[in-house]
Amino acid sequence: MTTVSTDVTNSLLYLDGVSVSFDGFKAINNLSFVLNHGEMRAIIGPNGAGKTTMMDIVTGKTRPDAGDVIFDGSNDLTKHDEADIAMMGIGRKFQKPTVFESHTVEDNIALALSGPRGVLPMLFHNSSRTGEGRIREVLDVTRLAHLRGQMASSLSHGQKQWLEIGMLLAQNPMLLLVDEPVAGMTDAETEETARLLRDIAEGHSVVVIEHDMGFVRELDVRVTCLHEGSVLSDGTLEHVSSDPRVVEVYLGR
Numbered sequence: 001m002t003t004v005s006t007d008v009t010n011s012l013l014y015l016d017g018v019s020v021s022f023d024g025f026k027a028i029n030n031l032s033f034v035l036n037h038g039e040m041r042a043i044i045g046p047n048g049a050g051k052t053t054m055m056d057i058v059t060g061k062t063r064p065d066a067g068d069v070i071f072d073g074s075n076d077l078t079k080h081d082e083a084d085i086a087m088m089g090i091g092r093k094f095q096k097p098t099v100f101e102s103h104t105v106e107d108n109i110a111l112a113l114s115g116p117r118g119v120l121p122m123l124f125h126n127s128s129r130t131g132e133g134r135i136r137e138v139l140d141v142t143r144l145a146h147l148r149g150q151m152a153s154s155l156s157h158g159q160k161q162w163l164e165i166g167m168l169l170a171q172n173p174m175l176l177l178v179d180e181p182v183a184g185m186t187d188a189e190t191e192e193t194a195r196l197l198r199d200i201a202e203g204h205s206v207v208v209i210e211h212d213m214g215f216v217r218e219l220d221v222r223v224t225c226l227h228e229g230s231v232l233s234d235g236t237l238e239h240v241s242s243d244p245r246v247v248e249v250y251l252g253r
Ligand SMILES: Nc1ncnc2c1ncn2[C@@H]1O[C@H](COP(=O)(O)OP(=O)(O)OP(=O)(O)O)[C@@H](O)[C@H]1O
Pocket: 022, 023, 027, 045, 046, 047, 048, 049, 050, 051, 052, 053, 054
């Protein structure tokens, strides 16, 4: 018990004994998962393993039937709705980019900055960091500074994904949840996305769901493999990818 309570206090995200069923089917089955402050983690696993459902539970979209879901040591996420959870500092990027196509890159970031956790409402209290400074920071980290005046509709698929990550960053979340960011990207964009997320992880905690194992290798972080709603294997990519159970249900297919 001592270990568990220490885990809760020291972790940014703590799931223990979490289960959820849909029409009697256990999509998440007694799942335990701990993410440390400042950590980036990759989540892999076959289709239907429960990866998206796990994110749905963390963001308040789905309520678990059982288990603990604690954010930043003391916030019981099962007692909050999606809007509350976003305000607490959990940002989610879905697989498909949803940028404002008919606005410029810069305006997309500015719109996100003026959102509930953006910095613009706080400007009067913090003159050292202007909206413009923050926009530049976000554009730099998302590799879009040279495109700031262009319409979002003119961006490549990969650049739209980076822009949406930028819009998330503008909200300054403590934790970013990123679902299959490199699906549909070119090889060059995929490699750049790994570098971009590593840069972001210097100041944020990140959970990335991804099937592209080359990309997961580039991320160079601890990997958790889910299967049938629970953790099947966890550790370095070398450890997880050589686990015979992971090879059987996922990598060997
Ligand atoms: N709202 C829902 N109603 C019914 N079944 C659901 C619902 N959401 C998820 N499921 C089922 O739960 C299981 C887990 O789905 P989930 O989308 O979490 O898997 P995943 O690991 O994200 O898969 P993929 O890699 O294909 O995205 C699947 O069998 C799915 O059909």
